[in-house]
Amino acid sequence: MAEQIIFYVLAVIITVFSILAVTSKQIIRSATYLLFVLLGTAGLYLLLGFSYLFAVQIAVYAGGIMVIFIFAILLTNRPGENVKSELPIRRLVALVTSVAGLAFCGHIIYWNVKKVIQLPLMEELTPQKLGHIMMGTDKYQYLLPFEMISILLLACIVGAIMVARRR
């Protein structure tokens, strides 16, 4: 029963704040609402039993990315200035598009996805096992993507410095 209550609270938080994040007038508020959505997502990971993913989500998203966001907002935005939106007709079209997509995918999820009610048992994911899978070269092990991510991160650091530095 406690799980259901936690799930409801997280669901309400995520729904309300993700809608507020895309409709709020001030961009800094929008970023704050995004932070709450990311924290709610971290809670969902914990509820599903992936505590490592919970830690990564909080450290990378809620820590790193949000700091970059707020930094960029304060650099490029004058305080108290409202964000401009598109014309009302375009907003209406966007609203119709997203509600239609929501209805379509909701219909598919409700009628066509296999109904799974019980959360199946999963053996606990120890850091040791996680590291072995990350560093192995067998089937279902992920050394190559891991190295690709490191090269991507390096390229991204160099690229970001090159683009943003003052000439």
Place this chain on the structure above:
Amino acid sequence: MSELFSNFFSGSIPMEAYLGISLIMFFAGVYGFLTRKSLLMILISIELMLNAADINFVTFNRYLYPERLEGFYFTLFTIAIAACETAVAIAIIINIYRNLNSVEVGNLDQMKE
């Protein structure tokens, strides 16, 4: 529908509930992407959409294939790629602000002059 609600209150949480949350998050992102003019707001919407995809990966992994960890690792790598993407995008946005003094999409066609 009543079956779904009774499951909500008695048994454990069904898979569709997680998928529904990520669905709402994704289409909120789509709406923000289409309606906002500031580049930073568009980036925030993209983050929402990426996050919704992550929830889907993890949910399918946990409910349908609990003995495997593919969805888990996909989500881990997606979070890393999202961090890279945000850093580069914000570097570009700051550079645009330095050149044009605004981060609105409508002004971006001045870049070619």
